[in-house]
Amino acid sequence: MRHIISILIENEAGALSRVAGLFSARGYNIESLTVAPTEDETLSRMTVVTRGSEEVIEQITKQLNKLIDVVKLIDLAIIPHVERELMLVKVAINLESREETKRLVDIFRGKIIDVTSNSYVVEMTGSSDKLDAFIAALDTKCIIETVRSGPTSMSRGVNGLHL
Amino acid sequence: MELSGGQIVVQCLKDEGVEFLFGYPGGAVLHLYDAIFHQEDVKHILVRHEQAATHAADAYARATGKAGVVLVTSGPGATNAVTGIATAYLDSIPMVVISGQVPTAVIGSDAFQEVDMVGITRPCVKHNFLVKDVNDIAETMKKAFHVATTGRPGPVVVDIPKDITDPNIKIPYIYPDAVVMRSYNPEPQADPEKIKEAVDLILTAKRPVIYSGGGVVLGEGSAELIEFTQLLGFPITQTLMGLGAYPATDKQSIGMLGMHGTYESNLSMHESDVIIAIGVRFDDRVTGKLAEFCPNAKIIHIDIDPASISKTVKVDIAIVGSVKPVLTAMLQLIKAHPEKNSADDLAHWWSRIEQWRSVNCLEFDRTTDQIKPQAVVEEVYRITKGNAYVTSDVGQHQMYAAQFYHFDKPRRWINSGGLGTMGFGLPAAIGVKLAFPDQEVVCITGEASIQMCIQELATALQYETPVKIINLNNRYMGMVRQWQEFSYESRYSHSYMDAIPDFVKLAEAYGHVGIRVERPEDLNDALEKAFALKDRTVFVDVLTDRTENVYPMIESGKGHQDMTLRIAPGTPVDRELA
Numbered sequence: 223m224r225h226i227i228s229i230l231i232e233n234e235a236g237a238l239s240r241v242a243g244l245f246s247a248r249g250y251n252i253e254s255l256t257v258a259p260t261e262d263e264t265l266s267r268m269t270v271v272t273r274g275s276e277e278v279i280e281q282i283t284k285q286l287n288k289l290i291d292v293v294k295l296i297d298l299a300i301i302p303h304v305e306r307e308l309m310l311v312k313v314a315i316n317l318e319s320r321e322e323t324k325r326l327v328d329i330f331r332g333k334i335i336d337v338t339s340n341s342y343v344v345e346m347t348g349s350s351d352k353l354d355a356f357i358a359a360l361d362t363k364c365i366i367e368t369v370r371s372g373p374t375s376m377s378r379g380v381n382g383l384h385l
Numbered sequence: 386m387e388l389s390g391g392q393i394v395v396q397c398l399k400d401e402g403v404e405f406l407f408g409y410p411g412g413a414v415l416h417l418y419d420a421i422f423h424q425e426d427v428k429h430i431l432v433r434h435e436q437a438a439t440h441a442a443d444a445y446a447r448a449t450g451k452a453g454v455v456l457v458t459s460g461p462g463a464t465n466a467v468t469g470i471a472t473a474y475l476d477s478i479p480m481v482v483i484s485g486q487v488p489t490a491v492i493g494s495d496a497f498q499e500v501d502m503v504g505i506t507r508p509c510v511k512h513n514f515l516v517k518d519v520n521d522i523a524e525t526m527k528k529a530f531h532v533a534t535t536g537r538p539g540p541v542v543v544d545i546p547k548d549i550t551d552p553n554i555k556i557p558y559i560y561p562d563a564v565v566m567r568s569y570n571p572e573p574q575a576d577p578e579k580i581k582e583a584v585d586l587i588l589t590a591k592r593p594v595i596y597s598g599g600g601v602v603l604g605e606g607s608a609e610l611i612e613f614t615q616l617l618g619f620p621i622t623q624t625l626m627g628l629g630a631y632p633a634t635d636k637q638s639i640g641m642l643g644m645h646g647t648y649e650s651n652l653s654m655h656e657s658d659v660i661i662a663i664g665v666r667f668d669d670r671v672t673g674k675l676a677e678f679c680p681n682a683k684i685i686h687i688d689i690d691p692a693s694i695s696k697t698v699k700v701d702i703a704i705v706g707s708v709k710p711v712l713t714a715m716l717q718l719i720k721a722h723p724e725k726n727s728a729d730d731l732a733h734w735w736s737r738i739e740q741w742r743s744v745n746c747l748e749f750d751r752t753t754d755q756i757k758p759q760a761v762v763e764e765v766y767r768i769t770k771g772n773a774y775v776t777s778d779v780g781q782h783q784m785y786a787a788q789f790y791h792f793d794k795p796r797r798w799i800n801s802g803g804l805g806t807m808g809f810g811l812p813a814a815i816g817v818k819l820a821f822p823d824q825e826v827v828c829i830t831g832e833a834s835i836q837m838c839i840q841e842l843a844t845a846l847q848y849e850t851p852v853k854i855i856n857l858n859n860r861y862m863g864m865v866r867q868w869q870e871f872s873y874e875s876r877y878s879h880s881y882m883d884a885i886p887d888f889v890k891l892a893e894a895y896g897h898v899g900i901r902v903e904r905p906e907d908l909n910d911a912l913e914k915a916f917a918l919k920d921r922t923v924f925v926d927v928l929t930d931r932t933e934n935v936y937p938m939i940e941s942g943k944g945h946q947d948m949t950l951r952i953a954p955g956t957p958v959d960r961e962l963a
């Protein structure tokens with residue numbers, strides 16, 4: 223099953239490599255990993271999307287908790303949560319495809335944030351599925367490059383992951 | 386008090402009550418060594434290889450329960466220490482390793498003797514630090530000792546760039562009394578509900594086994610374990626790491642379990658209905674084939690580390706807490722509990738165990754004209770009256786030591802179980818002898834292992850640590866040869882030790898006493914003589930039977946019920962007993 227492990231971690235040099243190293247050393251799978259500081263600059267928040275059996279996920283959370291730099295963590299996949307991913311896509315355009323591409327971006331509620339005579343940069347956020355669907359809807363020949371943040375997520379309701 | 390970074394490190398060690406610092410100098414730590422020169426409280430032990438510094442410090446920790454402390458230079462000094470750090474990590478031994486680093490300004494530039502020590506050791510430390518500011522040294526050192534010694538212990542590396550120890554930069558020094566680390570809560574409080582649930586299960590068991598390990602030694606829970614076991618009247622088996630926490634000579638002790646464990650231990654585990662696992666980690670050497678592990682048992686597991694629980698074997702009742710308080714709480718409940726185990730059930734269970742025990746699975750051929758390695762350990766046991774600290778290396782000799790030296794106290798058996806590091810034994814013996822100069826310290830080793838840290842004979846001379854080295858010299862990497870016999874049709878690929886040195890001359894060259902024993906009839910006198918030389922390090926090179934193997938053995942991939950026993954000609958083992 224797919225799990226979203228959200229981690230509050232000390233914002234210290236090397237903290238990221240401790241987490242990444244743990245996953246590779248123990249053979250756990252990482253689908254995506256995002257990290258950035260929080261409103262409290264001593265803390266970073268990391269989101270790791272991984273897959274594994276119940277036993278493996280249990281070990282992953284226990285081993286992560288054992289890392290001295292990890293303050294708290296939660297598996298969001300098992301509770302009500304919201305999830306968003308950011309994607310930028312650069313598409314090649316020409317006179318004929320301009321309008322059609324714009325329409326597609328609108329349907330997906332994306333934004334065009336850079337325009338040249340022969341390219342758009344499209345910004346899109348949403349569930350990973352939606353981003354996949356947008357890519358599928360584009361003509362692959364016109365995709366110049368894509369970059370995705372990997373999912374970020376938090377729980378619904380008033381409770382949250384904080385100190 | 387205004388101190389330089391180098392002086393601060395040394396002062397921190399004093400304030401931490403560190404007796405010995407095992408180390409080796411080099412460019413990146415010269416400021417530190419200069420600070421060491423000016424004081425006498427922390428005694429520096431100059432080893433002859435950084436690996437030995439880590440093993441000696443590690444063994445000091447195993448014997449005393451205090452953190453062992455190491456100092457090495459950057460680059461090769463640091464990498465030489467890695468094997469010993471990993472050794473301590475796998476056995477959960479508290480250790481603080483200070484490594485020099487190139488100056489902060491050149492970190493990352495492939496500077497002379499630069500390695501990313503924090504990166505290299507990350508997977509084999511409990512935690513590590515790179516100190517980037519002289520003002521951070523004291524707090525970092527406090528944290529290092531705190532992390533190393535609390536909860537499930539482990540090694541901690543503190544990497545210190547040379548400029549941070551600059552003698553010209555002095556700052557006020559205060560050693561913190563305590564540190565708060567919001568992300569580190571090492572002492573979980575066990576859930577009383579789980580403890581109660583466990584006690585209820587324990588008291589209904591018909592075929593119980595206590596399976597205890599290194600956690601009891603680490604958590605100082607030996608007294609509680611003894612009371613618990615004796616109150617219940619249950620059989621107890623111990624892992625290689627747990628030996629001594631419960632006295633081996635007591636009748637309730639059924640010996641070690643696992644790959645080279647006793648027949649009675651492994652069969653008891655296999656037939657048990659309730660297993661009480663205390664401070665153990667269900668290592669593969671213990672469980673054998675997981676699918677066949679304890680098929681009929683409910684398992685209770687007490688461990689301080691939640692990650693140890695249900696890692697390889699799914700347990701029924703998990704108690705996350707330290708052995709001592711948990712066993713204390715259990716003892717109270719058991720004493721107050723109306724129910725007790727049925728005496729009939731236990732008597733019946735013990736009678737089965739006694740049948741298994743009567744197979745005498747460790748017995749060996751005492752009639753040959755060869756020196757049997759087991760007989761050597763028996764003789765050492767007898768001469769030292771079972772009171773010695775015994776270190777060992779890795780191989781068959783390690784297993785003979787574990788099987789034939791009956792440890793009655795914790796912290797007396799000092800060996801590398803998890804990593805299985807050859808070269809551990811001699812530096813370990815030195816570390817223990819420094820801690821307990823009045824105690825007998827014996828290193829039981831093999832001719833291959835001893836050569837991996839043989840240079841430490843010089844350290845033993847310099848610091849006058851008279852240890853007894855008993856070399857079970859079978860002219861083979863015996864353990865490797867045994868596996869090749871079992872699994873590779875006796876193709877002895879590179880397990881033969883050619884060009885073995887004359888250990889007697891070698892010992893003498895290092896200023897020690899060397900004794901060679903070639904015949905069984907000389908063994909006793911030679912050992913008596915060696916142990917009578919109280920003030921000397923003695924190297925006893927015993928030429929043992931080359932063909933001897935360790936039994937019982939669970940071959941890899943097999944379960945506890947599938948042991949291979951030594952079947953001496955004419956004494957068939959009644960397989961039906963199982």
Ligand SMILES: Cc1cc2nc3c(=O)[nH]c(=O)nc-3n(C[C@H](O)[C@H](O)[C@H](O)COP(=O)(O)OP(=O)(O)OC[C@H]3O[C@@H](n4cnc5c(N)ncnc54)[C@H](O)[C@@H]3O)c2cc1C
Pocket residue numbers: 475476477536537538597598599600601603604605623624625626627641642643644645646663664665666667668670671687688689690693706707708709779780783801802803804805806864
């Ligand atoms: C050649 C060779 C052969 C071997 N053969 C065998 C064999 O036949 N049988 C055998 O048993 N081993 C054998 N070993 C050793 C084996 O590899 C493991 O090292 C050993 O079995 C682990 O012992 P343990 O389960 O007691 O755990 P340890 O490694 O000692 O771990 C201790 C456990 O206790 C926990 N703990 C720590 N502190 C506390 C506390 N205060 N309270 C509660 N829990 C705590 C830890 O979290 C951990 O889970 C062999 C090794 C070698 C090199």
Ligand SMILES: Cc1ncc(C[n+]2csc(CCOP(=O)(O)OP(=O)(O)O)c2C)c(N)n1
Pocket residue numbers: 778779780781782783804805806807808830831832833834835857859861862863864865
């Ligand atoms: C550093 C290291 N290298 C290799 C091994 C693999 N190994 C395990 S036992 C052994 C042979 C040990 O031979 P010896 O010290 O003579 O002991 P014996 O088994 O003969 O008693 C080897 C090579 C190891 N455990 N450690």
Ligand SMILES: [Mg+2]
Pocket residue numbers: 780831832833857858859860861862863
């Ligand atoms: Mg040998």
